[in-house]
Amino acid sequence: MESIKEIYKIGYGPSSSHTMGPKKAAGQFLTKNKKAERFEVVLYGSLAATGKGHLTDLAIKDTFKNHKIKVIWKPKIFLPKHPNALKFMAFGNNNKITDEWTAYSVGGGSIIDDFTKSETANVYPHKNMEEILTWSNLNGKQFWEYVAEYEGEGIWEFLAEAWKVMQASIKNGLNGQGVLPGGLKLPRKAQSFFLKGQNFATPFKRRSQLFAYALAISEENAGGGKIVAAPTCGASGVLPAVLKYFRKVYKTDENSVLRALATAGLIGNIVKTNASISGAEVGCQGEIGTACAMASAAATQMMGGTIYQIEYSAEMGLEHHLGLTCDPVAGLVQIPCIERNAFAAERAVSHNTFALMSDGRHRISFDEVVETMYKTGIDMQSKYRETSEGGLANFDGLPR
């Protein structure tokens, strides 16, 4: 498995696969072809189908802002390797192609091409939860210690920076006002949820705070603000909301939060390695479901759960999102995405309670649910995989 740094990419919303990834690919191609006269980029499949709402073209054009660039949309053509494909072409002064490159935005801001399977080298020798549980058991160590063992001590600095950005996103989102961009006229509601919650009795107050934190980040993301993909932009509100909630309600210390981030990153990494975190490939179960699994594991670790209870919590996070489709209204990362983050955060808190009540034994393992999620996603018709051609995307979502 790659480093968990690949799970937590810091960048700007609204979409890790449709904005962050294509922007990164554009930057790489431009660096290689600085002297080209002009460029063309062809967007295929899901990238073309929801690229307008996800601001894919703007992200690419921003990278090529000092060059001639034409964006071509081919939503009906899906390249075999991944539904999020884009082909860059560089032209010389005789209008001949001087270079071309096909890249795939595979989720969470990661890019691969026809010759690569992953973006970076593997740092972990194990590939799934079963192997990691065995290692942890034999060595008497926790998941976060496993992460530190293979990532090195530098991982704590990286996670501290990610947590800092997450907290800033919550703060910015809670201060945000007005309508989100994109035409749905969707008002931000994080601040009003937070303020109204102050007047409630404790259980409702806590729940409204949890909702408000998740909404804050998701609204920041939808508005193109700075966030940490966890594991994607669309699902970036779930984990930070749960971390902030436990920090505030249970006075969890800063080190516990960083260790929870390490374990959550490991969970996301297992899903990314053995299945997918791309809504275009497996639907929203791969984005919100994975984010919920990460947050569930983080919560259970922060509450002192055993590695088996943490594994159970993560398993529930994914299991109870199986089959969840990706059908964003108007191709925007707003409906159902924003509210979905709030409810996944609440579910993560419940999974923690459930796992701690148990002795950690359960019948379907995390690895089995990851495999099931992937197979379910591949079986989904493409209209439910980030093309905005079915489901909720059949409706305009406008105010009535």
Ligand code: SF4
């Ligand atoms: S529905 Fe889920 S997978 Fe699709 S864009 Fe929204 S958050 Fe991402």
